[in-house]
Each structure stands twice: as structure tokens, then as C-alpha cells.
Amino acid sequence: MAPLNAATARALAGAIHPDPFAVLGPHGGQMVALVPDAARLWVVGAATVEMKAVHAGVFAADWPEGAPYRLRAEGAAGRWEFEDPYRFAPVLGEIDEYLIGEGRHRRLWQALGAHLITHEGVAGVHFAVWAPNARRVSVVGGFNNWDGRRHQMRKRGATGVWEIFAPGLAEGEAYKYEILGPDGTVLPLKADPVGFGAEHPPQTASVVRALGRHVWGDGAHMKTRAEAAAIGAPIAIYEVHLGSWRRVAGAGGRPLSYFEAASQLVEYVADMGFTHIELLPITEHPFDGSWGYQPIGLYAPTIRHGRPEEFAALVDAAHLRGLGVILDWVPGHFPTDAHGLARFDGTPLYEHADPREGFHRDWNTLIFNYGRREVANYLLANALFWLEEYHLDGLRVDAVASMLYRDYSRPAGEWVPNIKGGRENLEAIAFLQEVNAAAYGGAPGIMTVAEESTSYPGVSKPVHDGGLGFGYKWNMGWMNDWLRYFARDPIHRRHHHNEITFASSYTYSENFILPVSHDEVVHGKGSLLGKMPGLEGERFANLRAFLGLMWGHPGKKLLFMGQEFAQAREWAQAGQLDWHLLDDPRHAGVQNLVRDLNRLYRKTPALHWGDCRGEGFAWVEADDAANSVYAFERRVPGAAPVLVVANLTPIERVGYRLGLSQRGDWHEVLNTDSAHYGGENRGNMGAVKAEARPWRGGAASGAFYLPPLSVVMLSPG
Numbered sequence: 001m002a003p004l005n006a007a008t009a010r011a012l013a014g015a016i017h018p019d020p021f022a023v024l025g026p027h028g029g030q031m032v033a034l035v036p037d038a039a040r041l042w043v044v045g046a047a048t049v050e051m052k053a054v055h056a057g058v059f060a061a062d063w064p065e066g067a068p069y070r071l072r073a074e075g076a077a078g079r080w081e082f083e084d085p086y087r088f089a090p091v092l093g094e095i096d097e098y099l100i101g102e103g104r105h106r107r108l109w110q111a112l113g114a115h116l117i118t119h120e121g122v123a124g125v126h127f128a129v130w131a132p133n134a135r136r137v138s139v140v141g142g143f144n145n146w147d148g149r150r151h152q153m154r155k156r157g158a159t160g161v162w163e164i165f166a167p168g169l170a171e172g173e174a175y176k177y178e179i180l181g182p183d184g185t186v187l188p189l190k191a192d193p194v195g196f197g198a199e200h201p202p203q204t205a206s207v208v209r210a211l212g213r214h215v216w217g218d219g220a221h222m223k224t225r226a227e228a229a230a231i232g233a234p235i236a237i238y239e240v241h242l243g244s245w246r247r248v249a250g251a252g253g254r255p256l257s258y259f260e261a262a263s264q265l266v267e268y269v270a271d272m273g274f275t276h277i278e279l280l281p282i283t284e285h286p287f288d289g290s291w292g293y294q295p296i297g298l299y300a301p302t303i304r305h306g307r308p309e310e311f312a313a314l315v316d317a318a319h320l321r322g323l324g325v326i327l328d329w330v331p332g333h334f335p336t337d338a339h340g341l342a343r344f345d346g347t348p349l350y351e352h353a354d355p356r357e358g359f360h361r362d363w364n365t366l367i368f369n370y371g372r373r374e375v376a377n378y379l380l381a382n383a384l385f386w387l388e389e390y391h392l393d394g395l396r397v398d399a400v401a402s403m404l405y406r407d408y409s410r411p412a413g414e415w416v417p418n419i420k421g422g423r424e425n426l427e428a429i430a431f432l433q434e435v436n437a438a439a440y441g442g443a444p445g446i447m448t449v450a451e452e453s454t455s456y457p458g459v460s461k462p463v464h465d466g467g468l469g470f471g472y473k474w475n476m477g478w479m480n481d482w483l484r485y486f487a488r489d490p491i492h493r494r495h496h497h498n499e500i501t502f503a504s505s506y507t508y509s510e511n512f513i514l515p516v517s518h519d520e521v522v523h524g525k526g527s528l529l530g531k532m533p534g535l536e537g538e539r540f541a542n543l544r545a546f547l548g549l550m551w552g553h554p555g556k557k558l559l560f561m562g563q564e565f566a567q568a569r570e571w572a573q574a575g576q577l578d579w580h581l582l583d584d585p586r587h588a589g590v591q592n593l594v595r596d597l598n599r600l601y602r603k604t605p606a607l608h609w610g611d612c613r614g615e616g617f618a619w620v621e622a623d624d625a626a627n628s629v630y631a632f633e634r635r636v637p638g639a640a641p642v643l644v645v646a647n648l649t650p651i652e653r654v655g656y657r658l659g660l661s662q663r664g665d666w667h668e669v670l671n672t673d674s675a676h677y678g679g680e681n682r683g684n685m686g687a688v689k690a691e692a693r694p695w696r697g698g699a700a701s702g703a704f705y706l707p708p709l710s711v712v713m714l715s716p717g
Contacts, residue, residue, distance in 0.1 A: 004032060009055035013149065015136055016180070020152045025086030031063035033084060036149050038073035044081065045069035057149065083122055083167035085151055091119060091126045092156060092163055100130070101159040103373025106438065108381035109299055109389075112161070113194035114208045116171060124167035125208050127153065127175070129192060130374060131345035132160020134179045139164060140189065141175035141205070148178035148186070160345075160374075174205040176339070181346020188338040191296060193350075193378065196308060198284040198297045204339040206297070211389055214312035218319035218391060225393055226445035228275060228324055229471065231511055234608035235556035236598050237326065238274040238564070239517055240265065241291055242282060242305060245561055247576040258301075258310035262317035269323055272564060272591075273598025276324040278396055280518065282311065283330070286337055291518070291573055292328070293398060294335040294365060298382045301390075315391055324393035326449065327386055331379045331435075332399040333365035342366055350375050356416050360402065362409050370403075371427035380435050387443035394447040395439065397470070401453045403428040429468065436469030447471040449513060460511040475512040475555055478503040483520065486546050487531045490628065490649045490709070497625035500549075500648075504622075504632075507554050508614040514555040521560060521571045529566040529590075538650060540566065540586050541679065541709035544593055544672035545648060548711030551597040552634065552644035554610060554617050565591040589678025596677075600670055606715070609636040620645075620658050620698065627651075629706065631658050642669065643714045645706060652682065653706035659698020660690045666702060666714040673707035682707040688714060 004023075011017035012024065012034050024032050031043050036057035042050050045067050051059035063069065072081045092111060099105035100112075112128045119126065127139045137153045143166070144150035153162035176189040191198065195206030227233060243255040245265060256264060269277050282305070284297025292302070301311035315325045334350070336342045341350040351366040352358025358367045369375050386392045402408045407415040407423045418426045436448050450459050450470040461467025485499035521527050532542035543566055551557060562577040566587045569578065581587040601607045610616010620643065621631035628648040635641045641661055647653050660666065667687045673679035688702040695701030706712065 004030075004054045004058070004060045006055065009058040013055050013057050015138065015149045015152055016184075017152070018135070019155070021086060021154045025084060026063055026065060026067075026069070029062060029065055030060060031069070032058070032060045033071055033086070034058055034149060035071065035073050036147060037077065037145065038075045040074040042072040043069050044072050048072075083124075085164055085166055088120055088122075088165045088167070090154060090156070090163060091117070091165055092128060092161065097156055097159050097161070100161055100374070100377075103377040105377060106381055106384055106442070107388075108377060109194055109196075109211075109385045113192060113196060113299065114175065114206065116208065116210050117165075119165045119167075122167045123170075124165055125169040125173065126163065126165050127192075128161055128163040129153075129177055129194070130159075130161050130378075131177070131179055131349070133182045133347045133349065134162070134345040135182060135184065136180035137162040138178045139166065139175055140178045141173055143169055143173055143175075146189075169208065171208050171210050173208045174199055174203075175208065176205050179345055183346065185346065187343070187346055190344060191339045193341060193344070194299050195284075195297055196300055198300050198303055200303050201286055201288070204286060204296075204337075206300075207303070209300070209308050211308065213309035214316065216312070216316055216391065218316050221319035221322070222391065222445065225324060229393065229445060229447040231612040232609045234275060234602040235513070235611075236274045236601060237276045237278045237513070237556070237558040238269045238272065239278045239280070239558055239560045241280045241518060241561065241571075241573055243288070244571070244573045244576055246579065253576075255305060258306040258314040261305065262314040266314070266317045266321050266323060269318075270321040272595050273602060274323070275602070276326055276393065277318055278326040278558065279328060281328045281330055281398075286335070286340075288573065290335075293330055294333075294363070295330055296335065296337060296340040298379075299385055312390055319391065326394035326396050326447070327392050328398055329383060329386070329395040330398045331368065331382070331431075332397075332403045333360050333363060333367055335365050350378070354416060356410070356414055357406065360409075369427075370425070370431040376427075376431050376434070379431070380438055383435050383439055384442055387439060387446055393445070394449060394471075396449040396451060397432070398451055400432070400450045400459070401456070403432065404452070404454070404456055432468050432470075433463045437463045440469070440471075450474065451515075452476075471511060472513050472556060473510045474515045474517075474558075475503070475507070475510075476515070477506070478512070478514055478553075478555065479516065479520065482546070482550070483516075483531060486542055487533060489533050493628045493648055494625045497623075497628065500630055501619075501622050503553070504617065504619065507617070508612065511612040512555040513558050514550055514553065515558040516550070516560060516563060517558060518560045518571060521563065521567075524570070526570050527567045528563040529568055530570070534650070536586075538709060540590065541650075541673070543590060544677055544679065545646060545709050545711050547590070547593060547597060548670065548672040548713070549630070549644070549646050551601055552607070552632075552642070552711060552713060554612070554634070556611055557601070559594070564594040586678040589676065593672060593677040596670060600713070604642060604669070604715070605636040605639045606634040606642045610634060618661075620660070621696070627653065629653065629656065633661060635661075640715045640717045644711065645704060645714070646711045647706035647708060650708045652708050653704070655703045656706050657695055657701050657703050659695035660700045660702055661698060662716055663690045663692055663700040664716050665689055666716050668712060669715050670713040671707070671710065672712070673710040679707070679710070682710075683712065684714075690716070
């Protein structure tokens, strides 16, 4: 045996050798092993040979080329025998390397991360991570006493990917990466950017989890879901923070598990008539108070509610009840936590180096460098990961406005213009277009939704027509105007009449969703009921009128949990919704109203076909500011229209004449003043007869009774 170079042995023992795989393991008739906690070491095969200690933890012996073997160690912990990770060939192939280097690996999660495999006849875990500027990367965990010398990884050429096969490891193993930065500094231990599981917070390690354990039963749903996402379909979304929807009282008030939500939440949402559940981010995150919007584990469903296969079971259960599942997805920023993506390999890798481009002042977070092809690929693959691995029906993309503009929330002089001198983030725009094109092309029937608060043009316009390519956009202008209007004392509403009508001037400029989201019921904003003026009865009547008018107005619907039964206090993520309020008939009445609104919306083509088509809407009365009355028809070819009439004062209107599109009896199909909803049962005795008397553009007209603070919907036939 040629003697092992002392300098090489020291470099191995110090975990600073540039290529440990070139020395460790069997090479040219010599076996070299690094086992830092061994006092003696043997190589065991057809013969058993004790290895010579060359340096602390470094051993060498003669060994026939290609002969099978295991290692046997003796130390303070006793004797143990194990497979040598340095005897195994690489796992990643040339195609993976090429696609990763090009930033075009659409299924990046199949190459990177921690995968349970059998390699060269041995079961274990293959680890792979991108850290191009690192001098050394090791995978560490309880399996090697968190010792970065034990599983130093192999660098795969110019791609910057490091990999190792760790034999004998199984699912549930916690791990991190120990990285030696380019300046020789050992960084804080890093969680896996493509980890499929994580420890329970406040612990921060990644956990080996297998994908594909759930056996799906949603084949019928997957074939028909495109119809449920179409612009002419009824879409009513129930937005949920899973940790505070309902708690388990008999178990210390813990949140529901994914399995429990698969029955309780799914059945509730189905009974309420919603079409989709939207989950606040369930991607792994360190801080409960971020509600998931500052994620660290973009590829991991949070362990707070269970394992990945249990999350898959929740999605499957929703599909079996006819519900789509939308995930809030956060590609706009990430937190600065030391175990996360920040300066991942000792350099600004995922983020921009310049804080004028790479730091969010509002949230103290870092901004992804969308212009770097590997980073854009990491995020795009993540979108496809959720759609493919977990059968999700859509992604609602958070904070799109912050991605589109380089000067977002920045004063002059503290942002960097684009290459054309403008404020638009051209790289982020191209990234969003690519994500939408890939999502719609790769996962037929899904929807993507933008939370975009500016007037950026073409958000829901196809990419091939120059748009961003989203299916839908949240209508933030509608939300702000209407909530401002309804918060006013009715005596002042006549002076702000256009706050209701203005939305109709742009409602078909995008495919809009009308959102009353979690953002409107936190941070001192109060609940939806709490925004309403007047005495207690008037507050409930105002809320019922708001909901009735919202469901009547063009646009898909989104309502945050608790608002469907008039949650009285502001949402708090640390507890659960105030379900006891349903013992009060007024709260139960609001719940009945939302259930009936959803059912009416879904079964009535006029109320959903024209949500995103201008021909589906016509004003009947838009100018009666003095009485705060609004009336419009929702229309659809070949079916009956629906007249929506709102009286937003506490004064009843008797004999109020409205022009109508046809004669005959117009029957009340919904009245928010119904006693079933907590109202006083005032209305039109079931119907209004439209006479052959033209009125303000209508071929016919009728005299209506409009209850105070109410919305009435009527349809002929």
C-alpha cells in the first residue's frame, strides 16, 4: 500500500479537502475511510482487514479493487458495522446536470432534495443540493452526530450541485446541510431548499419524507375540474387558515390535523355551497405569526398538521366532495432566518446582492433574484410540484405587485431601474409569464390567481397576447371601495354613491375575483361585521346587504373563514373561530344567507356566466344617490335574467319603480331581509308583476317594495 499523503489526510480530517470522493473509498487497491469517532477500523468482506490510523479519524488499508466490503468500527460507543457512503457511484445523471445548469429542470424536485432509493442494491437516502459557491457541503443529522466530516458530498461539475448517497438511512431522519463558504467560513446549518418535510417548530431541520405514498381516488375530479375553473363557471372560494379554523378542545386546543380537516373542514365547506377551499400557505414556515407567508420550506407541507401523505389525503377528500383546493403560493420573498435561503452558500445566491433590489423594507425579507436562471427554475418547479404531486387545483400568487415593480414601497433613490430605465421588474414579469404558461400547459384544468393591487395591465390576459397569463386577478379596488362605503353611516352614503358603481366601469378589464380576505379582518381592521355602522340590528342588516350585493355583482367570490357567520371579533391566528356565535339566531342567519347565496349562485347561470363577460351585466338604476338604491340585471343567453336590487338606507322604499327587460311575474329568489337570515321578513310577497310600461330604458317596469338595508334578487318565469 502506497502511504496516504499526510497533508491529504489532514485535509480530509479537517473537512477541507476539495474532492473527498477522489480519496475516500476504494481507489487503486487502497481503501481510505474517514470515521472521526473510531479508535479502530476494519474493512470487512471476503477477508477482514484492520485499517491503519493515518491521522485522527482517517484510516487506510490495502484492498482489492472492486471487492465488496463494509466497515466495522470500534470506539467509545462500542462496535458498529456500516456501509461506506464513499463506495457508491453518483446518482444524478448527465441529463439532470444539464437541465439544472440550464435552469430548465421542470421537475427539479425529482433531482434535488432527499430521496429514499435503493442504490447499487442498498437502501438509503440520496441527498442533492445546489450550492455553487461553497467550498464544501456535508449532510449532517443524528445519524452522524451532526458531524460535517462524516458525509462530505460530491460536487457535480459546473452545475454547483452536490450529492451523496447515505446508505442505511430511512424516512423520518432529520438533517441539514453544513456548508463551508467561499471564504472558508462554516455557515449556520441550512435546511434543505427542496426538503419535503421539516421538524416541528421551533426546531428547524429538514426531515426525510417519501413522496407518492397517498393512493389517489380523485380521477373523476381531475378529468372535469377544468369546467369548474372556467370564466363562465360559478367560483365561490372559502379562504382558510388551517391552524385557527377549528381547534381540538380535548387535546390542549391543538389545531386540526390534515386527516381531521379532511372530514370536518371539507364537509363544512361542501355544506356551505362553496366551490373551492383556498388555504393560506401551508408551506413550511418557522414563525406561526407569519401565517405561512414567510416560508422556508417551499417544497414541504407544514408538519403542524401532519405528514405529506396526510396533506394529500386532505386534498383528495376535498376532490371527492366536489371541491377544488387552491394554495396560497409565495414566490415574492423569503425570510432572513439563518437556517433558510439567505446567503445559502455564503453568497447572495437566491437573493440579489444589492439591498435596493434584494430586500423588502416592509416585511424585512429578501427578494428572489428572478433573473438568475437557477433561481427562476427553483420557483417554477415548485409551482409544478404542488400541482403535480398534490393535485392542487390552483395557485393564488401572493403580493404580485411587490414583484412587478422595482420601486415597490421604496422612496426615490433607493431602488435600481431596469435596463430600460423603468420601474418594472422585467425579470419578475418574465418569470410570472413562464410560470403561468408552464402551469396551464403542464397541469390542465388548474387556475392561477394574482393578488395584484395596482392597475398593471393584462394580469389575466394570456401570455401569447402579451399578458401575465393568470387565470384570475383579485379585485382590490372593488374591495376597498365597497368596504369604505359600507362602513359609512347610511345618512352619508348618498354623497359617496360612486363607491359602489365605480367597479362596473372596469369590472371586465380583467377576470376578477371579489375578495374579502384575511387581510381585511386583521391588524386592527376588525371583522366584517365590526366594520358595519349602526345599532346591532342595523349592523347585521348592513352585513347581509353587503354579502347579497357581493354575490349579485359580477366577479367570482372569495370570503375568509368566519365572515360567513358574522364573526364578531377580529381574526386571531392563535385561537379558533367563535363557533359558539352560531347559537345566536342573527349569526346563524348570516350563515344561512351565505349558504343560500352560494347555492343560488351555482344553480343560476345568469349569476355566474357573465362574471367575466360584459354582456352578462346591465345597470337598471345606477344614479339614485338620494335614496342609495342600486339595481342591475345579470343576464345569460338562453336563460332567465336575475334582477339585483339594493336599498342601502334604513328607510323602506314602497312602490319603487324599476325598468325591466321583460313583462310578467318576477319572483323573489333571495331577500336578505328574510327571517331565515335574521331579518324581518319584509318583501314583495314573493313576486312583482312587470307591466307593459317602459321605464328608463326598460321595455317593462314594476313597482317594488325595497326593505331597509337589504338586497332583493328576482327572476322571471
